[in-house]
Amino acid sequence: DTAVSQTPKYLVTQMGNDKSIKCEQNLGHDTMYWYKQDSKKFLKIMFSYNNKELIINETVPNRFSPKSPDKAHLNLHINSLELGDSAVYFCASSQGTGGWTDTQYFGPGTRLTVL
Protein backbone atom coordinates (compact mmCIF):
# COMPACT_ATOMS: atom_id res chain seq x y z
CA ASP A 1 0.00 0.00 0.00
CA THR A 2 1.27 3.43 -0.93
CA ALA A 3 1.57 5.59 2.16
CA VAL A 4 1.41 9.00 0.48
CA SER A 5 0.04 9.11 -3.04
CA GLN A 6 -0.31 11.94 -5.50
CA THR A 7 -2.26 12.28 -8.72
CA PRO A 8 -1.45 12.92 -11.42
CA LYS A 9 2.21 11.95 -11.67
CA TYR A 10 2.69 14.19 -14.71
CA LEU A 11 0.72 17.27 -15.69
CA VAL A 12 1.31 19.25 -18.88
CA THR A 13 -0.83 22.30 -19.46
CA GLN A 14 -0.99 25.69 -21.11
CA MET A 15 -0.33 29.02 -19.48
CA GLY A 16 -3.44 30.56 -17.99
CA ASN A 17 -5.15 27.26 -17.23
CA ASP A 18 -6.35 26.14 -13.80
CA LYS A 19 -5.25 22.75 -12.50
CA SER A 20 -5.37 20.65 -9.36
CA ILE A 21 -3.05 18.11 -7.81
CA LYS A 22 -4.44 15.62 -5.32
CA CYS A 23 -2.70 14.08 -2.34
CA GLU A 24 -3.85 11.31 -0.05
CA GLN A 25 -2.15 9.64 2.89
CA ASN A 26 -3.22 6.40 4.54
CA LEU A 27 -0.88 6.66 7.51
CA GLY A 28 -3.40 8.25 9.84
CA HIS A 29 -1.23 11.34 10.15
CA ASP A 30 -2.58 14.65 11.36
CA THR A 31 -0.37 17.01 9.35
CA MET A 32 0.15 17.35 5.62
CA TYR A 33 2.45 19.54 3.55
CA TRP A 34 3.05 20.80 0.04
CA TYR A 35 6.56 21.44 -1.27
CA LYS A 36 7.81 22.81 -4.56
CA GLN A 37 11.05 21.55 -6.11
CA ASP A 38 12.35 23.71 -8.94
CA SER A 39 14.51 22.74 -11.89
CA LYS A 40 17.67 23.18 -9.78
CA LYS A 41 16.34 20.68 -7.22
CA PHE A 42 15.80 23.44 -4.68
CA LEU A 43 13.02 22.31 -2.34
CA LYS A 44 10.81 24.82 -0.58
CA ILE A 45 7.83 24.39 1.69
CA MET A 46 4.62 26.02 0.53
CA PHE A 47 1.87 25.02 2.96
CA SER A 48 1.09 22.76 5.85
CA TYR A 49 -2.21 21.70 7.35
CA ASN A 50 -2.94 20.13 10.69
CA ASN A 51 -6.33 18.46 11.06
CA LYS A 52 -7.65 20.41 8.09
CA GLU A 53 -6.42 23.75 9.44
CA LEU A 54 -3.77 25.83 7.73
CA ILE A 55 -0.68 26.25 9.90
CA ILE A 56 2.03 27.28 7.46
CA ASN A 57 1.49 29.53 4.49
CA GLU A 58 4.75 30.61 2.97
CA THR A 59 5.12 33.52 0.57
CA VAL A 60 3.28 31.74 -2.18
CA PRO A 61 1.17 33.62 -4.77
CA ASN A 62 -2.52 33.52 -3.95
CA ARG A 63 -3.06 31.70 -7.24
CA PHE A 64 -2.13 28.64 -5.18
CA SER A 65 -4.90 27.45 -2.90
CA PRO A 66 -4.61 24.33 -0.79
CA LYS A 67 -7.75 22.55 0.27
CA SER A 68 -8.09 19.85 2.89
CA PRO A 69 -11.48 18.11 2.79
CA ASP A 70 -10.39 15.77 5.56
CA LYS A 71 -7.15 15.08 7.36
CA ALA A 72 -6.19 12.30 4.92
CA HIS A 73 -6.33 14.60 1.89
CA LEU A 74 -4.61 17.83 0.93
CA ASN A 75 -5.19 19.06 -2.60
CA LEU A 76 -3.42 21.90 -4.35
CA HIS A 77 -5.32 24.06 -6.78
CA ILE A 78 -3.44 26.46 -9.02
CA ASN A 79 -5.17 29.23 -10.96
CA SER A 80 -3.88 31.07 -14.00
CA LEU A 81 -0.81 28.91 -14.40
CA GLU A 82 2.46 30.65 -15.32
CA LEU A 83 5.68 29.35 -16.86
CA GLY A 84 7.42 29.75 -13.50
CA ASP A 85 5.03 27.30 -11.90
CA SER A 86 6.73 24.46 -13.76
CA ALA A 87 8.27 22.28 -11.06
CA VAL A 88 7.86 19.04 -9.18
CA TYR A 89 5.34 19.33 -6.37
CA PHE A 90 5.65 17.01 -3.41
CA CYS A 91 3.08 16.21 -0.82
CA ALA A 92 4.16 14.93 2.59
CA SER A 93 2.57 13.96 5.88
CA SER A 94 3.64 13.57 9.48
CA GLN A 95 2.18 12.52 12.78
CA GLY A 96 1.55 15.11 15.45
CA THR A 97 0.77 18.78 15.18
CA GLY A 98 3.32 19.78 12.59
CA GLY A 99 6.30 20.24 14.83
CA TRP A 100 9.39 19.65 12.84
CA THR A 101 10.58 16.82 15.03
CA ASP A 102 8.04 14.48 13.44
CA THR A 103 9.29 12.41 10.52
CA GLN A 104 7.76 13.46 7.24
CA TYR A 105 6.74 10.90 4.63
CA PHE A 106 6.83 12.14 1.07
CA GLY A 107 4.75 11.25 -1.93
CA PRO A 108 6.36 10.44 -5.30
CA GLY A 109 5.82 13.93 -6.67
CA THR A 110 3.85 15.52 -9.50
CA ARG A 111 5.84 17.00 -12.37
CA LEU A 112 3.99 20.06 -13.63
CA THR A 113 5.00 21.53 -16.99
CA VAL A 114 3.46 24.78 -18.10
CA LEU A 115 3.80 25.54 -21.81
Next chain:
Amino acid sequence: AQSVTQPDIHITVSEGASLELRCNYSYGATPYLFWYVQSPGQGLQLLLKYFSGDTLVQGIKGFEAEFKRSQSSFNLRKPSVHWSDAAEDFCAVVAYSSASKIIFGSGTRLSIRP
Protein backbone atom coordinates in the same frame (compact mmCIF):
# COMPACT_ATOMS: atom_id res chain seq x y z
CA ALA B 1 17.98 34.08 9.02
CA GLN B 2 18.78 30.42 8.95
CA SER B 3 20.45 28.89 5.92
CA VAL B 4 22.03 25.62 4.94
CA THR B 5 24.87 25.06 2.50
CA GLN B 6 25.92 21.90 0.74
CA PRO B 7 29.22 22.79 -0.90
CA ASP B 8 29.43 19.70 -3.11
CA ILE B 9 27.09 19.66 -6.08
CA HIS B 10 28.14 16.24 -7.35
CA ILE B 11 30.30 13.51 -5.81
CA THR B 12 31.36 10.23 -7.38
CA VAL B 13 32.52 7.41 -5.15
CA SER B 14 33.62 3.89 -5.97
CA GLU B 15 31.42 1.12 -4.70
CA GLY B 16 32.74 -0.09 -1.36
CA ALA B 17 34.56 3.16 -0.64
CA SER B 18 33.70 5.49 2.21
CA LEU B 19 31.60 8.61 1.77
CA GLU B 20 31.30 11.98 3.42
CA LEU B 21 28.82 14.64 2.29
CA ARG B 22 29.20 18.09 3.75
CA CYS B 23 26.51 20.28 5.24
CA ASN B 24 26.97 23.62 6.96
CA TYR B 25 24.26 25.72 8.54
CA SER B 26 23.92 29.27 9.69
CA TYR B 27 21.96 29.86 12.86
CA GLY B 28 22.74 31.26 16.31
CA ALA B 29 21.48 28.36 18.38
CA THR B 30 21.42 24.63 17.76
CA PRO B 31 18.89 23.89 15.08
CA TYR B 32 17.14 20.67 14.25
CA LEU B 33 19.15 18.95 11.50
CA PHE B 34 18.09 16.38 8.92
CA TRP B 35 19.42 14.39 6.00
CA TYR B 36 17.02 13.22 3.32
CA VAL B 37 17.64 11.04 0.27
CA GLN B 38 15.81 11.33 -3.03
CA SER B 39 16.17 8.42 -5.43
CA PRO B 40 15.48 9.15 -9.11
CA GLY B 41 11.80 9.79 -9.71
CA GLN B 42 10.96 9.35 -6.04
CA GLY B 43 9.97 11.50 -3.12
CA LEU B 44 12.30 12.23 -0.23
CA GLN B 45 13.03 9.72 2.51
CA LEU B 46 14.44 10.64 5.89
CA LEU B 47 17.90 9.15 6.50
CA LEU B 48 18.49 10.56 9.98
CA LYS B 49 17.89 13.56 12.20
CA TYR B 50 19.47 15.36 15.13
CA PHE B 51 17.71 17.38 17.80
CA SER B 52 19.89 17.07 20.88
CA GLY B 53 22.03 14.63 22.85
CA ASP B 54 24.67 12.40 21.33
CA THR B 55 26.22 14.29 18.45
CA LEU B 56 26.75 11.15 16.38
CA VAL B 57 23.45 9.91 15.02
CA GLN B 58 22.75 6.68 13.22
CA GLY B 59 20.26 6.43 10.42
CA ILE B 60 18.85 4.00 7.94
CA LYS B 61 20.83 2.22 5.22
CA GLY B 62 24.03 2.36 7.24
CA PHE B 63 24.34 6.16 7.18
CA GLU B 64 25.48 8.27 10.11
CA ALA B 65 26.02 11.97 10.68
CA GLU B 66 27.94 13.98 13.21
CA PHE B 67 26.85 17.35 14.57
CA LYS B 68 29.79 19.66 15.24
CA ARG B 69 28.67 22.85 16.90
CA SER B 70 32.07 24.53 16.59
CA GLN B 71 32.02 24.07 12.83
CA SER B 72 28.25 24.53 12.33
CA SER B 73 28.32 21.30 10.40
CA PHE B 74 26.30 18.12 10.11
CA ASN B 75 28.19 15.91 7.67
CA LEU B 76 26.76 12.65 6.41
CA ARG B 77 28.98 9.57 6.31
CA LYS B 78 28.88 5.99 5.24
CA PRO B 79 31.83 3.59 5.63
CA SER B 80 31.09 1.55 2.50
CA VAL B 81 28.73 2.71 -0.23
CA HIS B 82 26.56 0.46 -2.34
CA TRP B 83 25.41 1.04 -5.90
CA SER B 84 21.88 1.56 -4.55
CA ASP B 85 23.08 4.65 -2.67
CA ALA B 86 23.20 6.62 -5.93
CA ALA B 87 20.72 9.43 -5.34
CA GLU B 88 20.36 13.09 -4.46
CA ASP B 89 21.00 13.83 -0.79
CA PHE B 90 19.58 16.86 0.94
CA CYS B 91 20.55 18.41 4.23
CA ALA B 92 17.83 20.41 5.98
CA VAL B 93 17.63 22.64 9.03
CA VAL B 94 14.89 23.98 11.26
CA ALA B 95 15.78 26.89 13.51
CA TYR B 96 13.15 26.60 16.16
CA SER B 97 11.22 29.80 16.77
CA SER B 98 7.65 30.97 16.70
CA ALA B 99 7.85 31.11 12.92
CA SER B 100 10.02 28.09 12.30
CA LYS B 101 10.09 26.34 8.96
CA ILE B 102 12.30 23.78 7.30
CA ILE B 103 15.04 25.00 4.98
CA PHE B 104 16.65 22.58 2.55
CA GLY B 105 20.11 22.74 1.07
CA SER B 106 20.61 22.61 -2.66
CA GLY B 107 21.44 18.92 -2.58
CA THR B 108 24.44 16.76 -3.46
CA ARG B 109 24.14 14.29 -6.29
CA LEU B 110 25.86 11.05 -5.34
CA SER B 111 27.07 8.77 -8.14
CA ILE B 112 28.58 5.35 -7.52
CA ARG B 113 31.38 4.05 -9.70
CA PRO B 114 31.26 0.25 -10.20
